Amino acid sequence: MNAVTPTGNGRLRAERVTLAHGGGGKAMRDLIEDVFTSVFEPDGLEDQARLSHEMLAVEGARLAFTTDSFVVQPLEFPGGDIGKIAVCGTVNDLTVGGAQPLWLSAAFIIEEGTEVALLRRVAAAMRRAADQAGVRIVTGDTKVVERGAADTLFVTTSGVGVIPAGRELAAEKVRAGDVALVNGVLGDHGAAILAARGDMVFEADIRSDCRPLNHLMEAVIEAAPGVRCARDATRGGLASALNEISQASAIGIEIDEARLPMRAEVKGVCELLGLDPLYLANEGALVLFVPEEQAEAALAAMRSTEAGRDAAIIGRAAEMRSPRVVMHSLFGGSRIVDMLVGEQLPRIC
Amino acid sequence: MNAVTPTGNGRLRAERVTLAHGGGGKAMRDLIEDVFTSVFEPDGLEDQARLSHEMLAVEGARLAFTTDSFVVQPLEFPGGDIGKIAVCGTVNDLTVGGAQPLWLSAAFIIEEGTEVALLRRVAAAMRRAADQAGVRIVTGDTKVVERGAADTLFVTTSGVGVIPAGRELAAEKVRAGDVALVNGVLGDHGAAILAARGDMVFEADIRSDCRPLNHLMEAVIEAAPGVRCARDATRGGLASALNEISQASAIGIEIDEARLPMRAEVKGVCELLGLDPLYLANEGALVLFVPEEQAEAALAAMRSTEAGRDAAIIGRAAEMRSPRVVMHSLFGGSRIVDMLVGEQLPRIC
Numbered sequence A, B: 001m002n003a004v005t006p007t008g009n010g011r012l013r014a015e016r017v018t019l020a021h022g023g024g025g026k027a028m029r030d031l032i033e034d035v036f037t038s039v040f041e042p043d044g045l046e047d048q049a050r051l052s053h054e055m056l057a058v059e060g061a062r063l064a065f066t067t068d069s070f071v072v073q074p075l076e077f078p079g080g081d082i083g084k085i086a087v088c089g090t091v092n093d094l095t096v097g098g099a100q101p102l103w104l105s106a107a108f109i110i111e112e113g114t115e116v117a118l119l120r121r122v123a124a125a126m127r128r129a130a131d132q133a134g135v136r137i138v139t140g141d142t143k144v145v146e147r148g149a150a151d152t153l154f155v156t157t158s159g160v161g162v163i164p165a166g167r168e169l170a171a172e173k174v175r176a177g178d179v180a181l182v183n184g185v186l187g188d189h190g191a192a193i194l195a196a197r198g199d200m201v202f203e204a205d206i207r208s209d210c211r212p213l214n215h216l217m218e219a220v221i222e223a224a225p226g227v228r229c230a231r232d233a234t235r236g237g238l239a240s241a242l243n244e245i246s247q248a249s250a251i252g253i254e255i256d257e258a259r260l261p262m263r264a265e266v267k268g269v270c271e272l273l274g275l276d277p278l279y280l281a282n283e284g285a286l287v288l289f290v291p292e293e294q295a296e297a298a299l300a301a302m303r304s305t306e307a308g309r310d311a312a313i314i315g316r317a318a319e320m321r322s323p324r325v326v327m328h329s330l331f332g333g334s335r336i337v338d339m340l341v342g343e344q345l346p347r348i349c
Helices: A026-040 A082-096 A116-133 A188-196 A214-223 A237-249 A264-273 A292-303 B026-040 B082-096 B116-133 B188-196 B214-223 B237-249 B264-273 B292-303
Strands: A049-051 A062-070 A100-111 A136-145 A153-163 A179-182 A229-232 A252-256 A286-290 A312-318 A325-328 A334-336 B049-051 B062-070 B100-111 B136-145 B153-163 B179-182 B229-232 B252-256 B286-290 B312-318 B325-328 B334-336
Touching: A026 A100, A026 A116, A026 A136, A049 A100, A049 A136, A062 A082, A062 B100, A062 B153, A082 A100, A082 A116, A082 A153, A082 A214, A082 A229, A082 A286, A100 A116, A100 A214, A100 B062, A100 B153, A116 A136, A116 A153, A153 B062, A153 B100, A153 B153, A179 A292, A188 A264, A214 A286, A214 A292, A229 A237, A237 A252, A237 A286, A237 A325, A286 A292, A292 A312, B026 B100, B026 B116, B026 B136, B049 B100, B049 B136, B062 B082, B082 B100, B082 B116, B082 B153, B082 B214, B082 B229, B082 B286, B100 B116, B100 B214, B116 B136, B116 B153, B179 B292, B188 B264, B214 B286, B214 B292, B229 B237, B237 B252, B237 B286, B237 B325, B286 B292, B292 B312
Parallel strands: A062 B136, A100 A136, A136 B062, A252 A325, B100 B136, B252 B325
Antiparallel strands: A049 B062, A062 A153, A062 B049, A100 A153, A179 A286, A179 A312, A229 A286, A252 A312, A325 A334, B062 B153, B100 B153, B179 B286, B179 B312, B229 B286, B252 B312, B325 B334
16 A cells, blocks of 8 residues: 555646646646645546456356446545445446456546546545555546536446356345354445535534445454345445345345445444434445355455444345345334335435 | 347436436436447346456466547537447557457446437447447446536446457557558548538548457457567557657557558548647557568458458657658658647547
8 A cells, every 4th residue: 555645647737627637738638637646546547447466267257347437425434435435336346246356447528627636536545445455547538518517526436346257146045043143333435425515504523434344354254255146325325235135136134224234324323314214325345145154254354344333233134025125123023125116315426 | 239229228208317316226227228228238237247258367478458438529429429439449449559358347327418429329229339349348337416416428438358368469569660550541430520520611521430340359369470560540640659669669650641541531631620640549549569571461361341441551669869750741741740839639539
């Protein structure tokens, strides 16, 4: 990890982005090289990256490939910004499929008039998150649209990783009796964004959980090689992640409300606003299923990592006549946890 | 190539996109599966693609990885739409680096209120272009932003391809005496977009040249294995592509105006509007440099393909004290062709 994040080559003098910075000429080159390339890859970034990696040549290894656009509002919030989320989100997408993330691309759609200083902060955050995850941002693109045609900045990252030979995580593999674990407290990202929007009547000291989860995942796989599947609980929250797994595996899932790790502040925000924390977005939380006999090893492995300090066993897969996600509540009852219907919070990531 | 492009599973009933379609729940799943997944990969598209390809395991083969956001306005124009351009642009980015394109990702940022029918047309165009190029769209993402936060639709594609062992195209390899070729008429895309914007005082029957160039490139490499480098002449046009090559190789480039293939209609539009056709964007044009003794073979190979019917030799690399791009004009003079300064046309791709 670099101790100091590179901060550009100083060639771009403009304070704000103009349409000329998207025109394909000199101004665009200055923007790209000064603000992005020199931060991501000081030795130079090609329009097209050409990459070798010994793991690619291993018989049976597969390539993982994923993409996400990020439109989070506000662009900067406690615990992160659109750049950090764009790197962590794509790293985590690869991670939950069992891939070891290697390379990212980053494409920026920039509104005319956007402050160059903002772009520099976003690029620096991306580099720091990439360093933390141990990935490289190897190619990119910028487009500039006229004032009013976009809301300041959208970032799209794609990621390429390698799935080692023989590793096969899939929701379809979950069996009755498998244990469900999460790596940490739930809902921090959603609550932090809500608070950061400033249209709340309260102030809450909640930071987004935005962070890369690949090192945690590797630790779990080493300790509990039978891990069935993992899912990051982003848009739609834990509830959506569990429903997707339940549907794919055609098996029921029971979780215990009492075991869900959650901050009092986040519970408070949800009560105040009538939100269900199970649907709050996370950017550094995953749920995974392991065979019962490996559950304690998986839990210990998670807790040995920074991103898994608050890990917990939250429930298990169970035969059900009609497979659903069911939550046993604090008060002894139980309720069905359905897929999110309608929108809860727009532009959460 | 599929004769019939799949048109969705019919599950999405809405006529316009709402914020709920971006919320991570059922509505989002219906949008993604009906409009995109079932068209791109009827057998199902995972959030993360897991891919095997025998070429990846070949010693010395490298992975190529590239990305581009597309913000073209209008979204549909004669000869293409934002979807076709998003597929062809990324395929061609991989192509000019010597890669054989294999897989694409597609990320959509959609403004609330966008017509679902438009999205279906765009998805169908993407599938057709992917079929034409012989690539698969294997993963994707959708985000919905509120009305006014984006201009209807932005598309970001990323591409992964394989560079066969031993293939090394690079602008740095261009030597004095190498011959420059283009595959077809120049400026059609830029002129078509200008005309399609409807704010011109003329009507012109010009279609974008938007098309995949990978099959053409493979034909050239087979016929002229010594090809030094290729560059697609997109934003900034032929002038920018040649300047990039000249700078990277520190060698001068001379081109002959009389040899540049260009439609009379495009010349007319440029004269009328005071535009320099050398800077007009293309979406299906590339320039490449080959050793002199392979120039005729390369030309014949290009002309044997659909996308190279109008191929021409346009100039050559030459020693110059201060390496520049110089054009010998129709009238016997010559002028320096510089990098584009400022913007010519915003949102051309």
